Amino acid sequence: MSSTAAQSASLSSATGAIVSLRDVGKTFASGVGALSGLNLEIHDGEFVTLLGASGCGKSTALRIVAGLIEPTEGDVVRPAGRNGGIGFVFQDPTLMPWASVARNVSLPLKLAGRRDAQADPGVTSALARVGLSEFAGSYPRELSGGMKMRVSIARALATEPKLLLMDEPFAALDEITRFRLNNDMLALWHDVRRTIVFVTHSVFESVYLSSRIIVMTARPGRVFTEIKIDAPYPRGNFRTSAEYAASCRTVSEALERAMTVS
Amino acid sequence: MNAQDRITRDESRQRLERAVRVVLPVLALGAGVLAWDLLVRLRNIPPYILPSPGLVFETLLNDWPVLWSSLLVTLTTAFEGLALAMMGGIGLAVLFNRSRLVEYSLYPYAVILQVTPVVAIAPLLLIYLPQPLAVLACAWIVAFFPVLANTTLGLNSVDRNLVDLFRLYGASGWQVLWDLKLPAALPHILGGLRIAGGLSLIGAVVAEIAAGAAGAGSGLAYRIAESGYRLNIPRMFAALLLLSVTGVAIFAVLSLVTHLALRRWHESAVGDEREA
Numbered sequence: 083m084s085s086t087a088a089q090s091a092s093l094s095s096a097t098g099a100i101v102s103l104r105d106v107g108k109t110f111a112s113g114v115g116a117l118s119g120l121n122l123e124i125h126d127g128e129f130v131t132l133l134g135a136s137g138c139g140k141s142t143a144l145r146i147v148a149g150l151i152e153p154t155e156g157d158v159v160r161p162a163g164r165n166g167g168i169g170f171v172f173q174d175p176t177l178m179p180w181a182s183v184a185r186n187v188s189l190p191l192k193l194a195g196r197r198d199a200q201a202d203p204g205v206t207s208a209l210a211r212v213g214l215s216e217f218a219g220s221y222p223r224e225l226s227g228g229m230k231m232r233v234s235i236a237r238a239l240a241t242e243p244k245l246l247l248m249d250e251p252f253a254a255l256d257e258i259t260r261f262r263l264n265n266d267m268l269a270l271w272h273d274v275r276r277t278i279v280f281v282t283h284s285v286f287e288s289v290y291l292s293s294r295i296i297v298m299t300a301r302p303g304r305v306f307t308e309i310k311i312d313a314p315y316p317r318g319n320f321r322t323s324a325e326y327a328a329s330c331r332t333v334s335e336a337l338e339r340a341m342t343v344s
Numbered sequence: 345m346n347a348q349d350r351i352t353r354d355e356s357r358q359r360l361e362r363a364v365r366v367v368l369p370v371l372a373l374g375a376g377v378l379a380w381d382l383l384v385r386l387r388n389i390p391p392y393i394l395p396s397p398g399l400v401f402e403t404l405l406n407d408w409p410v411l412w413s414s415l416l417v418t419l420t421t422a423f424e425g426l427a428l429a430m431m432g433g434i435g436l437a438v439l440f441n442r443s444r445l446v447e448y449s450l451y452p453y454a455v456i457l458q459v460t461p462v463v464a465i466a467p468l469l470l471i472y473l474p475q476p477l478a479v480l481a482c483a484w485i486v487a488f489f490p491v492l493a494n495t496t497l498g499l500n501s502v503d504r505n506l507v508d509l510f511r512l513y514g515a516s517g518w519q520v521l522w523d524l525k526l527p528a529a530l531p532h533i534l535g536g537l538r539i540a541g542g543l544s545l546i547g548a549v550v551a552e553i554a555a556g557a558a559g560a561g562s563g564l565a566y567r568i569a570e571s572g573y574r575l576n577i578p579r580m581f582a583a584l585l586l587l588s589v590t591g592v593a594i595f596a597v598l599s600l601v602t603h604l605a606l607r608r609w610h611e612s613a614v615g616d617e618r619e620a
């Protein structure tokens with residue numbers, strides 16, 4: 083036990099990764115193989131996007147990174163003593179229907195034993211960031227689908243985690259809110275140098291946000307190819323540049339090829 | 345203008361619907377009582393076979409002191425039974441939820457208690473226990489299982505992602521229970537309590553009737569049995585009336601509690617909210 087911990091610590095410090103998946107496979111009890119031979123390293127301070135067809139195992143991979151499920155094959159290596167906390171935004175809002183928005187957002191603080199968590203400045207600022215300050219006292223059923231998703235994002239931000247895992251957080255939002263939250267996300271990531279692993283279906287979103295895009299094959303998912311996006315941050319005018327269009331084309335083509343290999 | 349029209353039309357239709365919901369049951373009940381009264385009058389049925397509604401009401405007023413004290417006894421038993429069933433049912437469900445071993449070992453007992461008719465257990469309990477305790481035990485036995493079964497169902501139907509979320513943030517077992525599982529199970533628990541409330545009254549009545557022969561009781565059911573022996577049929581009816589009103593009242597109170605507890609968030613209570 084202690085030897086593996088020491089080993090994993092040395093391995094990860096050698097590669098600079100905060101989480102590495104090695105030859106990870108996941109077959110569910112139902113017999114569905116979601117992942118097979120997935121190799122993935124998440125480095126400190128990266129903005130990594132997982133891109134792939136529906137059902138290719140992106141959510142499963144994210145859960146394995148979070149430690150919520152164990153792989154059936156391969157290893158997950160985490161450096162010992164890394165404890166900046168993890169924030170997770172599920173694909174569904176996953177709110178407690180019996181609790182107000184403020185109570186939902188303050189949940190991580192409360193579970194960490196913070197007294198009077200609802201009044202915490204972290205909660206107020208997280209709510210302001212997603213534009214829901216006025217709705218602190220509302221209940222989830224009184225919100226639209228997109229608003230619920232924003233509450234879920236605010237909850238993940240409330241603890242200011244070092245590693246933020248987000249599963250298609252903006253899929254249900256309109257273009258304008260989505261752009262604004264994209265920019266917010268980037269600002270947040272840039273300010274505090276946290277690490278973000280992001281899942282999306284959108285090629286455009288992935289190119290705009292990421293420092294690295296991981297294109298996955300169809301189920302059972304593994305890495306098809308990795309594409310680095312070298313444009314410097316902040317990316318204010320990136321969206322209108324020729325470089326952006328070219329990257330989008332590259333990624334689209336890669337995705338198309340990834341979907342045809344098995 | 346058009347929209348305004350539609351809103352007023354919607355409103356008036358809603359008001360009508362609400363009125364119908366109150367008026368219709370009252371009319372139906374009134375018609376039943378009237379038919380009963382007519383039957384007694386036209387057929388000249390003697391009161392020791394079927395008393396008229398008026399006579400039952402009169403008896404209710406005349407015998408009020410006796411009936412009232414009996415009602416208090418039965419009501420106290422029913423509520424004590426319900427309270428014990430609530431504590432026992434929820435407590436045991438939580439225990440089951442924490443430990444499979446306990447669940448597998450104790451669940452058969454719970455089922456046996458549930459499936460054995462309480463009428464059959466009551467005489468036995470009356471032998472082993474002093475009468476008030478035996479009556480309470482019967483009320484508890486019948487009320488206990490719905491609370492246990494519903495709470496168990498509620499505790500097991502928590503959103504898996506929420507459980508994951510709590511785990512991710514390092515929640516203790518106690519926090520998962522108190523902040524996640526119990527609130528998520530609340531609608532089920534309250535549903536169980538609503539069933540248990542009526543059953544608890546039934547359990548108390550059954551035990552009192554079974555004890556009736558011994559003649560030491562003082563609850564409403566004992567009054568019914570006693571009036572039966574003495575062929576005091578009007579009083580029997582009066583006590584019966586009081587008993588069903590009590591049952592309805594218990595159900596209404598528990599429904600109100602459910603509504604108040606869930607109205608902000610649960611779908612079952614949202615519909616009422618929108619109309620109100």
Ligand SMILES: Nc1ncnc2c1ncn2[C@@H]1O[C@H](COP(=O)(O)OP(=O)(O)OP(=O)(O)O)[C@@H](O)[C@H]1O
Nearest residue numbers: 110112114116135136137138139140141142143301
């Ligand atoms: N708990 C589970 N039990 C059984 N099979 C599962 C489970 N979760 C996921 N799967 C299966 O694993 C495969 C990958 O699922 P996953 O949710 O990771 O896909 P995804 O890439 O996130 O898809 P989407 O983009 O549509 O969200 C699917 O075929 C799914 O049926």
Ligand SMILES: [Mg+2]
Nearest residue numbers: 140141173249
């Ligand atoms: Mg998914």
